Amino acid sequence: MGVALRDIIADCKETLDLDALKGVAAIDAHNALYQFLSIIRQPDGTPLMNAEGQVTSHLTGILFRTANFVEKGIKPVYIFDGTPPTFKQETLDQRREVRTRAGNAWKEALAVGDIAEAYKQASASARVDAYVIETAQELLGLLGIPWVQAPSEGEAQAAHMAGKGSVQFAVSQDYDSLLFGSPVLVRNLTVSGRRRVRGRTITVSPERIVLANLLDYLGVSREELIEIALLTGTDYHPGVRGVGAKTALKLVRNGEFESTVAEKLPDFDPASIREFFLAPPVTDDYNLSWSAPDTDGVVAMLSGRFDFSPERVEGALEKLSVKAKQQTLDQWF
DNA sequence: CTTCCGTA
DNA sequence: TACGGAAGG
CATH class of the missing domain: 1.10.150.20 (5' to 3' exonuclease, C-terminal subdomain)
Known part of the structure; x- marks a missing residue:
């Protein structure tokens, strides 16, 4: 995924506190959704699902992360991919192949009772499909969080918006937005700061890469x-x-x-x-406005259709509502 | 991933 | 309060 520039960027990244980050963040939606889908699973790899078997891992991820961002003074806008360039097709085909193989390996691991392997393969089989995108956009709308449909690559659109000053930084685990010219990229933008790696729990801090500094350094x-x-x-x-x-x-x-x-x-x-x-193809046809969450709508969606605990949903919504009330109408809406 | 809860 | 592990849907 993305471009492998880690080895030359490592010395030029600054780690920082989540509390130090304020402003509007253009979030690579595909990257975030993929992370949620691949990681938010039971130990045997089964994703979170409602009684009907519809996957809900991405909805959990969006709800709690968005609530935390807003509480911390970060206003997110999610950027969704449009039509990929034709020369990406081979990579996309390869990824589909890898996912399919991982899906089979997941079943095999379950059959022999290898739970750790099952989780690993299930993670690798995660796919951001039309259902995931539609339900993510529906939830963001109810949460009062804007999203933008990119004409082509989401990271290109995020970079464009950051370059114009519509957003303060692009958020992704991939480095591609720097190639697209984003002045600032933030990686590891999580709230918990905890991440499981090979069974261990390590702490990760958000890291910021300033394109001008990187080019100067290199x-x-x-x-x-x-x-x-x-x-x-x-x-x-x-x-x-x-x-x-x-x-x-x-x-x-x-x-x-x-x-x-x-x-x-x-x-x-x-x-x-x-x-x-x-x-890259980008658009200026977007309108960024944040509004108070539609509390009833979110509960109807998440608890009514997707079996979320109403208490948990309301707890998250409280963070959003409180923030919306704190801000002057001018600043928030 | 994030929350929540038990334990120190 | 800090941390590790289980649960979440």
């Missing part, structure tokens, strides 16, 4: 950062086999991007992907 331009990504591999092309971010950085700094492509990838014309990162 000594490259954004165009060159894109070249590094093209060599390393993106969602749109696998890149050069055996070349990671550090090697790619060296090559690009030495001005060897073109020659490396000519030598190692003679059939690859990077022009269209480079152009896509530099000027």
Whole structure:
């Protein structure tokens, strides 16, 4: 998923307190929904579901995380993907293949009673489908949280909105929004700060990456950062086999991007992907407004249709309502 | 993931 | 209050 720039970005990220982050956050909806669907499961991999068997893991995730963000002074806007570029098709096909295999491996692990393996494979089989997207958008609407339909990649739209100043930062676990020119990316934007890794619980803090600082630190331009990504591999092309971010950085700094492509990838014309990162399809047709939650509507949806405990739902809604009342009408609505 | 509850 | 583990739907 995304571009593997971690190795050259590690030294340029600043960890910070959730309380230090204020303002409007453009959230990569697909990334958030995928995380919820893959992680919010029982130990054997079964996702949370209502009595009808409809998955609810993503709705739990949105409800509690949104309530916490708003309480902390972060106003979220969720950005949904539109039509992917044609050159992403191979990657999308591969992911579907991986999910299908994981789904089968999940059943096999259950059959032999390997619970840990079952959870791992179930996580890998998670899919953000039309049902997930529709119910997520319905819930956001009832919560009074805006969302934007991107014409193409959500991270590109988020970057565009951050560049214009409509939002203060983009939120995703992937680094792609930096390639699309987002001035600020925030990763690990969670409230609990706890994450299970191989059975252990570790604490993770939000981390902020400022594009200008990153480019300055690496000594490259954004165009060159894109070249590094093209060599390393993106969602749109696998890149050069055996070349990671550090090697790619060296090559690009030495001005060897073109020659490396000519030598190692003679059939690859990077022009269209480079152009896509530099000027992706985006829209200015959006209106960001936050409103008080439709309490009855949320309870009707989550408790009425999806079997959530009314007490828990109301507890989360309280955080949203309190904040909406605290703000002057001007600031919040 | 986040909440909630038991334990120290 | 702090932490670990179970539950949530």
